[in-house]
Amino acid sequence: MKILIARMNHETNTFSPVATPIAAFGGDGPAWGEAAYRENKGMRTAMSAFIDAAEREGAQLVTPVSASANPSGPVAADAYDAICDAIVAAAPGCDAVMLDLHGAMVAQQSADGEGDLLARVRAALPAAPIAVALDLHGNVTQKMIDNADVIVSFKTYPHVDMYETGEHAARLLLDRMHGRAQPVLAWRQPPLLTSTLRSASAEGAMHRAVEAAREAEAQGMLAVSVLAGFSLADIPAPCISVVVVGNGDAAAADAVAERIARQIWNERGEFVYRSAPLEASVAQAAQLAQDADKPVLLLDHGDNCMSGGTCDTMDLLEAALAQGLTGMVSGPLCDPQAVAALIDAGVGARVTLGVGNKLAREGTGPRAPFMATGVVRAITDGEYVITGPTYTGQRAYMGRAAVLDIGAATLVVTERTHEPWDLGVFESVGIDPRRARFLLLKSRMYCRPVFVPIAAALVECDSRGVTGSDYDLFRYERLARPVYPLDADRQWHTN
Known part of the structure; x- marks a missing residue:
């Protein structure tokens, strides 16, 4: 058995001015061939699980590419072509395909990055089964449904089940190949834009939807996925989806998809997040810190790295x-x-310079840089190893990093946008984050498993950057209307 395994991950914020060239996919571009295998073997990605499953099967592996970039603006045309061409070129002669995709990629020449790739793979291998692992924030399209045999998404946000998702998808694909199962897909997509802060899987309506998915799996469905979608993409339907993999009974799978989607639609108001004014959030943090012996977290979700934020909004x-x-x-x-x-x-120098506010933001005019005066405390290569629970063991690249002490605050300034996955963001530049009174993080969710345990409290802060929760900040041109909550009286009728 010969199995094609590849990874292509990018969550595209079409409103973000942050470019996505080929170099953004990794430390210095994607990992190709054998390097793609090494990058994932022993790690906790969905591709890692695919590799393990295929090796247990005694299969021959073909791993043309592993490409993962932080969320940002549309993927450069040449980057998208290079990654997709490598996957399609590796397809001839393969008996099955396992793809670790995000599900919300938009390239300069493709509004449906994953769907267009899957169509090409299907054309190259018409008879080979295709399994796909998706991020919980994938924007599912008809082309993705038409060209995959198995689709399974993460069930957690923050995402800590990437490996388990790949394991699940691989198991269903192999069961199909060995005649143990007959996967059939069903799909529903209510016209609902969800706020990322309302897609946390441990609370609220999203939690209830995911629990309904788990219950349906326990009752016989091969896989049930609730994908919150990624609404900061100006495409026809960046909306929440339910994808069901049934076992030979398309009508039963369809009924499950309809039931869970209807549950979501009936609770649609709970998928919308409404921010407090920034000044009120800061005042709340100050109050919480008065008697605290640990840092108070201020999460700048309006400039969130992992939704395409510029990370330069001050x-x-x-x-x-x-x-x-x-x-x-x-x-x-x-x-x-x-x-x-x-x-x-150089370290020890006292400087005055402009920091941040240099990239244009949707819905706002140019801003003057923040003028900072302080002492340079450290300079590093900006690399560290993530301790987990997300991307455990992987090397992280912030670009070159410098620490500027301006008295009231210590600033960590980097060449790349970077999610604070780990205490290593600060410890690698000589800062102990536990000793701070306030930690101001360019993050929405992924920092929480690591930073909440060392904090006294958490306050969500909306800086009204390109990942803000106020849809009025964004000019949608491709979005199919009406859609909730932009059109509050929107109704949804299914067949």
């Missing part, structure tokens, strides 16, 4: 300084120009 820091907060650690802030200037100045 609104939160400016608001915190205006209210007199001290003992702050802020970062990672992405500003390659500032990093270069700090490196040129």
Whole structure:
């Protein structure tokens, strides 16, 4: 048996000005061939699980590429072509395909990055079964449904079940190949834009939907996935989906998809997040810190790295300084120009320079950089190893990093946008985040498993950047209307 296994992950924020060239997919571009295998073997990605499953089967593995980039703007045309061409070129002669995809990729020439790839793979291997693992925030399309035999998504957000999802998808594919199962797909997509902060799987309506999916699996469905979608993509339907893999009975799978989708639609108001004013959030954090012996987290979800944020929006820091907060650690802030200037100045130098506010934001005019005066405390290569629970063991790349102490706050400035996956974001540059009074993080969710245990409290802060929760900030042109909550009286009727 010869199995094609590949990884192509990108969550595209079409409103983000952050470019996505080929170099963004990894430390310096994708891993190709044998390097793609090594990058995933022994790790906790869905591709890792595919590799393990195929090796247990005694199969010959073909691993043309592993490409994963932080969320950002549309993928460059040449980058998308290079990754897809490598996968399609490896297809001839393969008996099965296992793809670790995100599900919300938009390229400059494709509004349906995964669907277009799957159509090409299907054309190259008409008879070979195709299994796909997707992120919980995938935007499912008809083309994806038409060209895959098995689709399984993460059930957790923050995502800690990537490997388990790959394991699940691989098991169903192999069961099909050995005649133990007959996977059939059913799909529903209510016209509902969900706020990412309302897609956490441990609470609220999303939790109830995921639990309904688990119950349906326990009652006989091969897989049931609830995909919250990624609404910061100007495509026809960046909406929530339910995908069901039934066992030979298409009508039963369809009924499950309809039932769970109807449950979601009936609770649609709970999938919308409404932010407090930034100044009120900062004041709340100040109050919480009065008697705290641990840091208070201020999560800048309006400039969230893992939704395509620029990580250079300085609104939160400016608001915190205006209210007199001290003992702050802020970062990672992405500003390659500032990093270069700090490196040129050297450790120990006192400098004044503009930091952040350099990339245009949807719905707002140009902003003046934040003028920072302070002492350069450290300069590093910006690399560290993630300790988990997400991407455990993988090397992280922030680009070159510099630490600027401005008195009331210590700023970690990097060349790349970077999610604070790990305490290593700060420890790798000589900062102990436990000693901060306030931690200002460019994050929404992925920091929580690591930083909440060391914190006294958490406050969500909306800086009204390109990942803000207010849909009025964004100009949708391709979005199919009506859609909830933009059209509050929207009704949904299915066949």
